[in-house]
Amino acid sequence: MNAFSSLGFGQRFQTLPPAFYRRVDPxxxxxxxxxxxxxxxxxxxxxxxxxxxxxxxVGVLSGSALRPDMRPVAAIYSGxxxxxxxxxxxxxRALLLGDTxxxxxxxxxxxxxxxxxxxxxxxxxGRAVLRSSIREFLCSEAMHHLGIPTTRALAIMGSDEPVYRETTETAAVVTRVAESFLRFGSFExxxxxxxxxxxxxxxxxxxRHHYPACQEAANPYLALFAEVTRRTAELIAQWQAVGFCHGVMNSDNMSILGLTIDYGPFGFIDGFNAAHICNHSDHAGRYAYNQQPQIGLWNLHCLASALLPLVSEEELVAVLGTYxxxxxxxxxxxxxxxxxxxxxxxxxxxxxxxxFLTLHAHRTDFTIFFRRLAGFRQDDALNDPIxxxxxxxxxxDAWARRYRERLAWEGSVDTERALQMNRVNPKYILRxxxxxxxIAKARDERDYSEIERLARCLEKPFDEQPEFEAYAGFPPEWAEEISVSCSS
Incomplete structure (x- = not known):
């Protein structure tokens, strides 16, 4: 492993013309x-x-120092x-330092x-607060270990500098890493x-840098849009499968690489509600859980419009039809x-x-249900935990009768099925x-050990980890009162 001081930073993004960014020192x-x-x-x-x-x-990752091989820039986009x-x-409030x-x-x-x-x-x-930085750090790493494409978080650097949001908080800088931070809005x-x-x-x-196979297509730009469409559809399918809500799926928050990007008012569903809204600023429920697939398509329409100078409308519409x-x-x-x-x-x-209709009607805990379902047995008397x-x-029980018949149809073996299910149904998520x-421990006690402990647990979300068993239980009643917004 190399020490941070020995890393060499390149400037691939900065090879684009100046219209794409502004040079800014942190x-x-x-x-x-x-x-x-x-x-x-x-x-x-x-x-x-x-x-x-x-x-x-610490100096570089807090914006307090620059190395000679860094040329920080802020990217421009709309959305x-x-x-x-x-x-x-x-x-x-973000600056690209370079690439390694x-x-x-x-x-x-x-x-x-x-x-x-x-x-x-x-x-x-231009500042981020400690609260939101901890949330992004933990969730982006948790998503990665769930196998969901995402930007990553390498470090959080804190400071006692006051920052004013709904209340006075302290400042922090989170270092994010990805192959690219380009968005749909970069084209718009x-x-x-x-x-x-x-x-x-x-x-x-x-x-050239991210979809080289498209260069071989009859129209590379159409092939690019087809790949972005595919990745976006598959990404949102992964979100839905773990009960993840992004909270603010604006087109400027959609990655051109199909990554989960810009963690703000996100949340994992506890008691299942198909219309769950995790962003308290989203009064109309535009970005509710059950709207995310459709919003993904809506944003792709925005990107398609931006590509009209390169691809015919008929061809773009045909690709959108595959979503x-x-x-x-x-x-x-x-x-x-x-x-x-x-x-x-x-x-x-x-x-x-x-x-899902049954889960919704009972507000059954999404993660715990699927984890327990791995223990489903042909004998009803053994299914009481579910x-x-x-x-x-x-x-x-009415649904379970159909499920039992379906399992029998394919000759499912209980023990084998349980192993397979536990590989895809996480026991641990970032509730x-x-x-x-x-956050409270970090803010009130300047004790960051809970961040580290929780991060270690989330590195192995599908494993039985007896030392972290408390993280796998039902959320407390006060969890329902947690409110997150775009400043979260």
């Missing part, structure tokens, strides 16, 4: 100190974790926010979030400004796996829909109340 974070680091991510980057705690790394087009957005080459050969971009004002800060102060801005040459330049850049089938196939595949079904049967969708999750057991407990 605003130093006063008296910074390390709060948390992700050792698994550091290892993947070829960096010794301990070296991220050294003074030189549709809650369905309304905003002509200019951009990185209002991981041991697997990938170039990974490093971005510090909370690094101060940029030309795109609008009415903001140039389309709406009539800068069609820049759309081509950006599309060529994305194809629903791609999503439904990916979603059904994951739900079959969650139920331990290894074969396909024509009535599977109806069986699954019937289950039946106890329902107020009216008879409703579950909001767990994040809040870690």
């Amino acid at each position: 605003t130093p974070l006063p008296d910074p100190y390390p709060v948390a680091i992700s050792r698994p991510l550091a290892a993947e980057l070829g960096v010794a974790g301990e070296s991220l705690l050294a003074a030189d790394a 549709h926010q809650f369905g309304v087009y905003v002509p200019q957005l951009g990185d209002g 080459k991981a041991p697997d050969g990938r170039l990974m971009e490093w971005q510090i979030k909370g690094a101060g004002l940029t030309p795109f800060s609008r009415m903001g102060d 801005l140039f389309y709406h400004r009539g800068m069609h040459d820049e759309i081509r330049v950006l599309a060529d850049y994305v194809i 629903r089938d791609t999503f439904e196939a990916a979603h059904l595949m994951r739900l079959r796996a969650k139920l331990g079904l290894t074969a396909e049967y024509e009535d599977d969708a109806d069986l699954i829909n019937s289950l 039946r106890d999750l329902f107020v009216e057991r008879e409703q579950f 909001n109340y767990l994040a809040e407990a870690a």
